[in-house]
Amino acid sequence: MKKFISLMICVAMILSSVGAMADSDSLIVNTVKVNVSSGSVTLNDEGMSVSATPYVNQNGDTMVDMYALVNALGGEITEKDGVYSVTYDDVEIKYTLNSTEVDVAGQSLTMSSAVTISDNGTVMAPLRFVSEALGADVTYNSESGEIVIVSAGGLDSGVNYKLLFKYTEKDKIGNSKEHWRFTKTDNFDMSESSYGGSYRFSMNDISFTLKSQKNDGTNSLEQYYLAMQKSYLSSYNRNVMYDKGKGEHNGVEYVYTKYRRLDTVTEAYAYKTDEYFYFITIQRSFENFETAKENTDVTAFLNSLEFDYKGGDEENTVDVAEIGLEKQLAGEEKSEYLDGNYRWSIKLNEDWSVNEYYGFYNKVTVTKPTSIETDDNYNYRYGYDYDDMNYYSSYSSVRDPLIMISTYSNPNRQTASDWAKKNRDDYEKTVNSEKYKISEIKETQIGQIKAYYFEENYSEDENEYVEKTYYMNYGDFRYKINLGYDKREEDAEGFKESVDAVIKSFVPGEININELGDALESDSDIDALNVQNEFKGDIFSINYPCLWNVSETDTGLLLAKDRSNYGMDTTGLLSAIFPNFSLMLSVADGSSLRAEKTSLSYYDDKLNKSTYTLEEYMYKNIAGMLNSSSSYLNISMPNEIEEVTLMGKKGYKADLVLTINGVNNVYYTMYFIPYDSENLITVIKACNESEKNTVYENALDKALNSLKLS
Numbered sequence: 001m002k003k004f005i006s007l008m009i010c011v012a013m014i015l016s017s018v019g020a021m022a023d024s025d026s027l028i029v030n031t032v033k034v035n036v037s038s039g040s041v042t043l044n045d046e047g048m049s050v051s052a053t054p055y056v057n058q059n060g061d062t063m064v065d066m067y068a069l070v071n072a073l074g075g076e077i078t079e080k081d082g083v084y085s086v087t088y089d090d091v092e093i094k095y096t097l098n099s100t101e102v103d104v105a106g107q108s109l110t111m112s113s114a115v116t117i118s119d120n121g122t123v124m125a126p127l128r129f130v131s132e133a134l135g136a137d138v139t140y141n142s143e144s145g146e147i148v149i150v151s152a153g154g155l156d157s158g159v160n161y162k163l164l165f166k167y168t169e170k171d172k173i174g175n176s177k178e179h180w181r182f183t184k185t186d187n188f189d190m191s192e193s194s195y196g197g198s199y200r201f202s203m204n205d206i207s208f209t210l211k212s213q214k215n216d217g218t219n220s221l222e223q224y225y226l227a228m229q230k231s232y233l234s235s236y237n238r239n240v241m242y243d244k245g246k247g248e249h250n251g252v253e254y255v256y257t258k259y260r261r262l263d264t265v266t267e268a269y270a271y272k273t274d275e276y277f278y279f280i281t282i283q284r285s286f287e288n289f290e291t292a293k294e295n296t297d298v299t300a301f302l303n304s305l306e307f308d309y310k311g312g313d314e315e316n317t318v319d320v321a322e323i324g325l326e327k328q329l330a331g332e333e334k335s336e337y338l339d340g341n342y343r344w345s346i347k348l349n350e351d352w353s354v355n356e357y358y359g360f361y362n363k364v365t366v367t368k369p370t371s372i373e374t375d376d377n378y379n380y381r382y383g384y385d386y387d388d389m390n391y392y393s394s395y396s397s398v399r400d401p402l403i404m405i406s407t408y409s410n411p412n413r414q415t416a417s418d419w420a421k422k423n424r425d426d427y428e429k430t431v432n433s434e435k436y437k438i439s440e441i442k443e444t445q446i447g448q449i450k451a452y453y454f455e456e457n458y459s460e461d462e463n464e465y466v467e468k469t470y471y472m473n474y475g476d477f478r479y480k481i482n483l484g485y486d487k488r489e490e491d492a493e494g495f496k497e498s499v500d501a502v503i504k505s506f507v508p509g510e511i512n513i514n515e516l517g518d519a520l521e522s523d524s525d526i527d528a529l530n531v532q533n534e535f536k537g538d539i540f541s542i543n544y545p546c547l548w549n550v551s552e553t554d555t556g557l558l559l560a561k562d563r564s565n566y567g568m569d570t571t572g573l574l575s576a577i578f579p580n581f582s583l584m585l586s587v588a589d590g591s592s593l594r595a596e597k598t599s600l601s602y603y604d605d606k607l608n609k610s611t612y613t614l615e616e617y618m619y620k621n622i623a624g625m626l627n628s629s630s631s632y633l634n635i636s637m638p639n640e641i642e643e644v645t646l647m648g649k650k651g652y653k654a655d656l657v658l659t660i661n662g663v664n665n666v667y668y669t670m671y672f673i674p675y676d677s678e679n680l681i682t683v684i685k686a687c688n689e690s691e692k693n694t695v696y697e698n699a700l701d702k703a704l705n706s707l708k709l710s
Contacts, residue, residue, distance in 0.1 A: 031043075032048065034064060034147045036062060050065040061127070061128070063126060065124065066123040066125035069127065073088075084123065089135075095115045102129070102167075111126055111167065127149070171184055172316050176319050176321045178321065179308060180210070181309035185300060185301070206297060206298065208283075208301070213277045213279070215272065225270065228257045229244065241259050252272065252273055254271040255270050256270075267282040267283075282301075335347060335348060342511055343508070348502065351368040353367065365405075372488050402483075402485070420469075421452075424438065437456070439454050439456075440454065452471050464486075467483065479506070535550040536710055538710060545703070548699075553594075557596075594684045618652055641654045651672050654670050654672075666688055670683070
C-alpha cells in the first residue's frame with residue numbers, strides 16, 4: 001500500500017494554504033544511514049560529509065547536522081533571525097533555534113528536543129522529526145547499529161496520522177461526523193492504513209481497529225453478539241473463547257467476546273447508539289496471557305470512549321472527520337519488499353504493492369488495481385441470515401489481481417513436487433469439474449530454486465478466473481505463491497510480464513527458527529500437536545491440540561481441526577438427510593470429533609412416550625443412515641459393531657464410510673455409550689481420506705481418549 005506520510009500536506013489542506021504539488025519524478029530519493037557509535041554517516045552507502053558528529057542528547061534523541069540531512073533528503077534550508085525554513089515539495093516547515101516548537105504550514109507541533117548550535121557552529125536537529133517531516137521512513141537496524149532514513153521522493157496529498165498524533169499536544173482523537181472520541185496514550189500511534197471507514201491504530205504492540213456503521217434499525221445488538229461468537233470461533237481464526245458478555249458504558253449498550261490462540265489474544269466489542277453501531281477489535285501478543293487480559297492501556301482506552309462527540313473542542317481534540325477520510329493513505333511505493341518475519345523478499349513493479357495489513361499467520365498479499373472497466377463496479381449488499389445466525393456481505397465488483405505468499409515449516413521434509421501433487425490431487429477430488437479446469441503440474445525456475453505449479457481456470461457467473469499456485473522448498477522451510485486474477489486482465493498490455501516478474505523475483509531468506517517462537521502456521525501445525533489445551537464444558541471435558549477449535553453445543557461439544565462455512569453448510573444438509581441422527585457430521589475440511597448427550601425417549605403415533613434401549617437406538621439410526629445412500633452420496637459399513645469401553649463405560653462402536661460422487665471418502669467412527677436410564681452419549685469421530693492414518697488422526701484419537709464427563 002502506498003503510504004501517505006505528510007502531516008504538512010494534511011495541515012495545508014485544512015488551511016488551504018499550499019499550492020500545486022511538484023512533479024515527484026524531479027524529487028530526490030535517497031537513503032541515509034547514521035551510526036552514532038562510530039560517528040559515520042553515509043548517503044546511498046557512500047561516505048557523507050557532515051560538519052559535526054551525530055550524538056544522542058539527554059532526551060534520548062539522535063541529533064544530526066540539520067543542513068546535511070535536509071539536503072540529502074531533497075529539501076532546501078535557509079536561515080533568518082534564528083528561524084530555519086525548510087522547503088520541500090512546496091511545503092514549508094519552520095524551526096526556531098533553541099525551541100521545540102515547529103511551524104508546519106501554519107500549524108504548531110512540538111518536538112521532544114530543540115534545534116541547537118554545536119561547539120563548532122553546526123546546526124543540530126532531532127533526526128527523527130526532521131526526517132519524518134520530510135516524508136522519510138526512519139528505522140533502526142539492531143544488527144548494524146545504524147539508523148536508516150529513506151526519503152519519500154515527494155510528499156502526497158494525504159494525512160500523516162503517525163506524525164500528527166506523535167507530535168501534537170492534543171490528547172483526544174475523534175470523528176465529529178461519526179460521533180466517537182477517545183483519549184490517546186503517550187504510546188499512541190495511528191496506523192498508516194485506514195479504509196472503508198475503518199481506523200487502525202496501536203499502543204506499543206497492541207493493535208486496534210475501530211469501525212462505525214449507521215444504525216438503520218435492520219439489525220440488533222443481540223444479532224451482532226451471536227455473529228461475533230460464531231465468526232471468531234470459525235476454523236479460519238483457530239480461537240478459543242475465554243470470555244463473553246454484555247454491558248453498558250456511559251448509557252451505551254455493548255457486547256463483547258474475548259479469544260485466545262497460540263500467538264495472540266483478541267477482544268471484539270460492539271456498541272449501539274440510536275445512530276450508529278461501533279465495532280472495535282483489540283489484538284495483542286499471547287506471550288503473557290494474564291498480563292494481556294489486564295492491560296492498562298486497553299482498559300484506559302475502553303474507559304475513555306465517547307459516542308456523543310460532535311466537534312467544537314478543537315483545542316483538545318484532533319478531529320479526523322475534518323481532515324477528510326477520502327484523502328487518507330494510499331500507501332507507499334516500494335521497489336522491493338522484505339518480509340520481516342520470514343526474511344523473504346520480492347521486487348515490485350508498476351502498480352503492484354504489498355498490503356501489509358492483510359497479512360495473517362504466515363501470509364502476505366501483493367495486489368494491483370484491476371485494469372478492467374465495468375459499469376457495475378461496486379454494488380454492495382449487507383444483511384443478516386437468520387437461518388445461519390450470521391451476517392453476510394456481497395458485492396458485484398471486479399477483483400484486483402492478487403499474489404499471496406505463504407511460508408510453512410517442513411517437519412516431514414516433503415519435496416516441493418510431492419507437495420504440489422498432493423494439493424493438485426486434493427483440488428481435483430473436491431472441485432466441480434464442470435466449473436474448474438485444472439492443468440497438469442509444471443516445472444519452472446524461481447530465482448535459483450526449482451518450483452512446481454499448476455493452473456486452475458474456473459467460471460463464476462459469466463466471468464472466468466485464473467489461479468496459479470507455485471510450490472518450492474528452501475532449507476527447513478517451504479513456500480507457496482498463489483496468483484489469482486480475472487482472465488480479462490490478460491488483455492491488458494504487459495500484464496502477464498508484470499505478474500511473472502514479481503513472482504520470479506521471489507528470494508527466500510535465512511530464517512532463525514528461534515525467532516518465530518511458538519506462532520506456528522495454520523497449515524504446518526504438526527509440531528504443535530503435542531501442545532495441549534484443556535476444555536471443560538457443562539457435560540464433557542477434553543484435552544486437544546492448541547491450534548484446533550473446541551466449541552460447546554447445547555448438549556455437548558465439537559472439536560475440529562479445521563471447519564469452514566462450507567463444512568457447516570454441509571452439516572445442515574446431512575442433518576436433513578438423517579432426521580433420526582442429527583449428530584451426523586459433515587464432510588469436514590479436517591478431522592473432527594463431536595460428543596453429545598442424547599435422549600433415549602420418543603413418542604409413538606398415539607403420543608405414548610416410550611424409551612429405546614441403547615441397542616435399539618443404535619441399530620435404528622445406523623440402519624437409517626445406510627438406507628439413505630443415493631447416486632450422489634453412498635454410505636457403507638465395512639466392519640461389524642464392536643463392544644468397547646469409553647469414558648469408563650461399556651458401549652458400542654460402529655464404523656461407516658461416506659463417499660460423495662464416488663471420489664471423496666470420509667471415515668466415521670461412532671460410539672454409543674450409556675449415560676443413565678433415559679439418556680445415552682453419542683461420540684462421532686470424522687476423518688477425511690487425506691488425513692486417515694496420519695499424525696492428525698493420531699492427535700484426534702488422543703483427544704478422544706482424554707474425553708471425560710465433567
